[in-house]
Amino acid sequence: MSSSESVKSLTELVQQPCPAIETSKEGKPPEPSDPPASDSQPTTPLPLSGHSALSIQELVAMSPELDTYGITKRVKEVLTDNNLGQRLFGETILGLTQGSVSDLLARPKPWHKLSLKGREPFVRMQLWLNDPNNVEKLMDMKRMEKKAYMKRRHSSVSDSQPCEPPSVGIDYSQGASPQPQHQLKKPRVVLAPEEKEALKRAYQQKPYPSPKTIEELATQLNLKTSTVINWFHNYRSRIRRELFIEEIQAGSQGQAGASDSPSARSGRIAPSSEGDSCDGVEAADVEEPGGTTVATKSQGGPAEVAAAPADQEEATQPAEKAKAQPLSSATPGQDNGEDVGQPRPPPEGLTDTPAPVPNLAAPAAGEDAATSATAATEVPGAARAGPAERSSALPSTSAPANAPARRPSSLQSLFGLPEAAGARDNPVRKKKAANLNSIIHRLEKAASREEPIEWEF
DNA sequence: TTTCAGTCAATAGG
DNA sequence: CCTATTGACTGAAA
Secondary structure, three states, X not given: OOOHHHHHHHHHHOOOOOOOOOOOOOOOOOOOOOOOOOOOOOOOOOOHHHOOOOOHHXXXXXXXXXXXHHHHHHHHHHHHHOOOOXXXXXXXXXXXXXXXXXXXXXXXXXXXXXOHHHHXXXXXXXXXXXXXXXXXXXXXXXXXXXXXXXHHHHHOOOOOOOOOOOOOOOOOOOOOOOOOOOOOOOOOOOOOHHHHHHHHHHHHHOOOOOHHHHHHHHHHHOOOHHHHHHHHHHHHHHHHHHHHHHHHHHHHOOOOOOOOOOOOOOOOOOOOOOOOOOXXXXXXXXXXXXXXXXXOOOOOOOOXXXXXXXXXXXXXXXXOOOOOOOOOOOOOOOOOOOOOOOOOOOOOOOOOOOOOOOOOOOOOOOHHHHHOHHHHOOOOOOOOOXXXXXXXXXXXXXXXXXXXXXXXXXXXXXXXXXXXXXXXXXXXXXXXXXXXXXXXXXHHHHHOOOOOOOOOO
């Protein structure tokens, strides 16, 4: 362990801040000659340009701290400037599929919130950006693909998909017309907007529904339980991610005015930095179709699902909800005009129902506010911290905002100064409200055990 | 077990 | 073609 020198050179490789400054040209040693004696890796699955002796993982491990936002921004620029698609880029440079690349470029998570694995793509991107021939290489790939494509077309005259079924052998579908072919492949569930709405509402009541609640939701919405579970998982993490980007952008916001960010470029002093900023605890209000600006009443009682401080599960089904098709019964117990369910087509395929759920449009009407009420009951003062302003009292480790604003003095980036001013208001509020709920949830959870937990909200 | 972080891959829009 | 969205899956923590 040691080898501080090699680290240094590697660091340069992955560094994003201005590369200039070096008296020696160096550029990039084809291979550093100093693999930090580490056990071998499962080998990179990617062709990865095929050089570099070091595995990315090693690079990632010693990578300095990259500005993910800045990196993605530059990558996007380069790609668009050269008409390179993210599919090509993803597959050849990152080893990821197009969708993943799109996601990554659009919503990079801040470096410190990334796992080792999650950092990998960013290191690769940085490496790629540093490569003087990056564009050229990709263009070559593009040409090659095209060539291959043309070739294929040419060779196969009027042949339709020569070798299509790559299946393992479980397939006897070769018939003739790929029409209503057997759907051996699951059709991919697509939730209807109404269903999503219902789920979101449920999420706001309870970001972490109990299995029982999930089961109920599934029944009421006529979805598979696993679908509901997955939905919650996905929704939670996607909400979380949006909060991250918000965090990032906040850091690079340069409000009109002269002062640019103080840029307190400091190191990571934190043993496990957790900068968080909760932002004012605003009451929540939710949007709704119609433009009814719901004021945030401190709820009246439509808390429903959650009742007992401890485990509210029991209050959930005093009645009987045998029948599916909850036209309006929704959650038993304290109904309050709440309705989680919505009429939907009969179970099991059968596309009959001509009318796609007529009502359900704006069922809610106000109870969303329950957002906070719900669980707050027990938690002492922990959760909400007064009004707003939370000038961190503790020496919160790590600066709340890193300053990715600066740009290297490269000719390229001279042109881009897209700076986007935020102009969002509504959706954000909602997200925050939901986020609060999850915070509460965690507090509750933690309340039952004693452990110095560190939270990041 | 459950949650989470990363991804994949189908698919909806352009 | 290309990109964005999103349900589902995988593997690793807890």
